[in-house]
Amino acid sequence: MATFIKLAWRNLWRNKRRTIITITAIMFAVLAAVFMQSINRGSYEVMIDRMVSFNTGYIQVQDYRFDDESSLDNSFYYDEELRDKILNADWRIDKIVPRIETFMLAANDVSTRGAVVLGIDPDKEHEFNEIRNILSDGRFFEAGEQSVVLGQGMANRLQLSVGDTLALMGQGRFGMSASGLFEITGIVDHPIRDFNNQVVYLPLDTAQELLSAYDHVTSVLITLQNERHTNPVAASLKSALDGGELVVYTWPELMPEILELMEMDLAVPRLLTVVLYIVIGFGFFGTVLTMTMERLKEFGVLLSIGLKRLGLASVLFLETLLFSLMGVLFGLGFAWSILKLIDPINLSGEAAQAVIDLGFDPVIPMSFAPDQFYTQGFYVFIIAMIVFLFPLIKISRLNILEAARS
Amino acid sequence: MSIIKTENLSKVYNPDTVPVHALNNVNISFEEGEFTAVRGPSGSGKTTLLNMIGGLDKPTEGSVTIDGVDISKLKDSKRIDFRLHNIGFVFQHYNLIPVFTARENVSFIMLLQKRGKKEIRERADALLDKVGLSKKKDSRPVQMSGGEQQRVAVARALASEPKFILADEPTANLDTESAMNLLDIMNRMNKEQNVTFIFSTHDQRVIDRARRVITMVDGAIHKDEEQHVAEQA
Numbered sequence: 016m017a018t019f020i021k022l023a024w025r026n027l028w029r030n031k032r033r034t035i036i037t038i039t040a041i042m043f044a045v046l047a048a049v050f051m052q053s054i055n056r057g058s059y060e061v062m063i064d065r066m067v068s069f070n071t072g073y074i075q076v077q078d079y080r081f082d083d084e085s086s087l088d089n090s091f092y093y094d095e096e097l098r099d100k101i102l103n104a105d106w107r108i109d110k111i112v113p114r115i116e117t118f119m120l121a122a123n124d125v126s127t128r129g130a131v132v133l134g135i136d137p138d139k140e141h142e143f144n145e146i147r148n149i150l151s152d153g154r155f156f157e158a159g160e161q162s163v164v165l166g167q168g169m170a171n172r173l174q175l176s177v178g179d180t181l182a183l184m185g186q187g188r189f190g191m192s193a194s195g196l197f198e199i200t201g202i203v204d205h206p207i208r209d210f211n212n213q214v215v216y217l218p219l220d221t222a223q224e225l226l227s228a229y230d231h232v233t234s235v236l237i238t239l240q241n242e243r244h245t246n247p248v249a250a251s252l253k254s255a256l257d258g259g260e261l262v263v264y265t266w267p268e269l270m271p272e273i274l275e276l277m278e279m280d281l282a283v284p285r286l287l288t289v290v291l292y293i294v295i296g297f298g299f300f301g302t303v304l305t306m307t308m309e310r311l312k313e314f315g316v317l318l319s320i321g322l323k324r325l326g327l328a329s330v331l332f333l334e335t336l337l338f339s340l341m342g343v344l345f346g347l348g349f350a351w352s353i354l355k356l357i358d359p360i361n362l363s364g365e366a367a368q369a370v371i372d373l374g375f376d377p378v379i380p381m382s383f384a385p386d387q388f389y390t391q392g393f394y395v396f397i398i399a400m401i402v403f404l405f406p407l408i409k410i411s412r413l414n415i416l417e418a419a420r421s
Numbered sequence: 422m423s424i425i426k427t428e429n430l431s432k433v434y435n436p437d438t439v440p441v442h443a444l445n446n447v448n449i450s451f452e453e454g455e456f457t458a459v460r461g462p463s464g465s466g467k468t469t470l471l472n473m474i475g476g477l478d479k480p481t482e483g484s485v486t487i488d489g490v491d492i493s494k495l496k497d498s499k500r501i502d503f504r505l506h507n508i509g510f511v512f513q514h515y516n517l518i519p520v521f522t523a524r525e526n527v528s529f530i531m532l533l534q535k536r537g538k539k540e541i542r543e544r545a546d547a548l549l550d551k552v553g554l555s556k557k558k559d560s561r562p563v564q565m566s567g568g569e570q571q572r573v574a575v576a577r578a579l580a581s582e583p584k585f586i587l588a589d590e591p592t593a594n595l596d597t598e599s600a601m602n603l604l605d606i607m608n609r610m611n612k613e614q615n616v617t618f619i620f621s622t623h624d625q626r627v628i629d630r631a632r633r634v635i636t637m638v639d640g641a642i643h644k645d646e647e648q649h650v651a652e653q654a
């Protein structure tokens with residue numbers, strides 16, 4: 016085998032220029048493919064990352080009816096027993112964060128706005144998303160306080176600030192009326208725009224009392240040490256909670272809209288990638304074709320002296336593989352280095368202002384998701400396999416004498 | 422027993438279009454230790470005969486038996502294996518793997534035979550010494566003259582310890598001095614180690630060195646004679 020590799024490697028360099036051109040072409044295709052993906056995915060990843068870390072968590076447990084009808088009637092009883100059951104379902108679970116969520120009206124003296132009311136355990140919530148760090152004013156409440164923390168946008172619209180009083184009105188569990196007055200202890204600058212404009216945080220127990228939903232929550236968020244464990248942990252949870260009324264969602268299931276948008280945005284770069292690979296594939300094929308045809312005589316001699324067709328095919332396979340391997344490695348290496356170098360692209364001037372007005376940061380972040388790197392390797396490998404069909408067929412049919420005469 | 426024996430060996434090229442009768446009913450045998458030249462006009466069937474004996478092509482009719490094995494009945498991969506272990510080849514040109522050095526070329530065939538590393542190394546060195554290429558062991562074919570390349574080819578053929586070596590016009594591309602030099606080496610191997618050589622040639626000086634001369638005409642054996650060769654100095 017070592018000899019075959021040596022033979023393949025040296026054969027590759029018999030025509031240095033041709034080999035370098037071929038490898039460079041593959042390299043650029045890989046580079047361009049990764050690049051187009053990375054730029055398009057980066058912003059979505061930031062968005063998804065914020066959603067996951069501030070809102071959904073990797074996994075959530077909810078009542079099975081809650082997804083269809085996000086009503087408090089579809090909340091569920093949450094006690095230490097259930098907490099332990101969830102925690103013990105899988106050792107890869109890091110923390111669990113209970114929440115009660117509903118929609119209410121928030122009012123000051125003169126005006127009223129719709130609000131997403133989130134009852135949270137401030138310590139657990141902070142451990143989950145470090146929410147205290149986004150306070151722009153005041154402090155976070157402690158459990159049991161009759162206090163709220165507002166999103167900055169909400170506070171602005173109601174013209175309220177720390178120390179003022181907010182009125183909440185709405186419906187509790189099973190149609191009970193719910194209303195109360197709360198002191199504003201803090202204001203957060205929430206990174207998710209909709210939240211910034213709508214959210215009202217309350218201590219979990221205060222919210223449960225307000226909503227007549229004692230010991231009830233609408234969802235339990237589950238955090239993991241590593242995102243990769245999402246699916247296996249979700250599977251363990253599903254079996255642990257099997258038979259009850261609770262269901263388990265993973266983050267892609269919790270925000271399908273964003274993922275759909277991302278897929279749509281990736282359609283064009285993916286199409287371009289396919290076109291690029293087809294073009295490069297033909298070039299690659301051309302190189303392998305000439306490399307095969309110009310050596311038929313040599314192949315004839317090798318078969319004559321006793322190299323089996325399989326052995327000869329292995330040498331040519333190694334040549335094709337080495338070509339693609341070098342193209343892919345250089346391509347990925349360059350792509351990664353360049354992406355690291357430019358990440359993130361900072362916008363300036365009018366473009367930056369336009370993005371800020373939309374409520375986003377004026378940067379274009381790059382994606383470093385590993386799958387966009389190794390999928391390119393996989394594609395090039397597939398191309399190499401297709402290209403290799405030519406020498407393979409040629410060798411299997413090669414007539415020694417005709418080869419020697421060619 | 423003869424090491425090579427053909428029976429009613431015939432070869433027709435393009436039987437369906439323009440049939441060419443390259444060999445007609447050839448019955449011939451070769452013994453161990455022969456040093457034989459096959460001569461004849463162009464197109465008389467020398468190459469075809471050597472290819473049949475070497476198992477590079479299948480006869481249209483008749484058979485080729487080597488050491489009791491009818492090689493025309495072997496399947497493709499079995500035949501390749503048979504060649505690897507039993508037959509040495511020296512061709513007119515494009516003999517060597519261009520990206521390998523002389524030593525690697527000689528070693529390669531032994532690697533295919535799955536011999537041990539140490540044996541391969543020692544044999545390759547010894548054989549290259551014997552063909553007078555001690556100084557060219559690490560040269561690639563492009564760095565060697567035609568004669569040197571053919572000597573590497575002979576060393577490679579010897580390396581596999583075949584039952585016999587077939588050489589189709591091995592000196593055709595060489596100048597007289599290189600040709601005689603190559604022949605000296607083949608001759609010496611034949612004398613010292615009893616290696617069987619069968620070669621085709623047009624060159625009278627090469628023919629003069631053979632102990633048996635077979636003359637072909639129109640795909641048939643026209644003459645088959647022993648000849649006495651004066652001992653070389």
Ligand SMILES: Nc1ncnc2c1ncn2[C@@H]1O[C@H](COP(=O)(O)OP(=O)(O)OP(=O)(O)O)[C@@H](O)[C@H]1O
Nearest residue numbers: 434435441443461462463464465466467468469470
């Ligand atoms: N593959 C082939 N297809 C068709 N005809 C062939 C083929 N190979 C050889 N022939 C024909 O068979 C006959 C014998 O050819 P062969 O090559 O054996 O002759 P040769 O004695 O080696 O000639 P030379 O001295 O020119 O090498 C010739 O008429 C040749 O044209």
Ligand SMILES: [Mg+2]
Nearest residue numbers: 467468469589
């Ligand atoms: Mg010939």
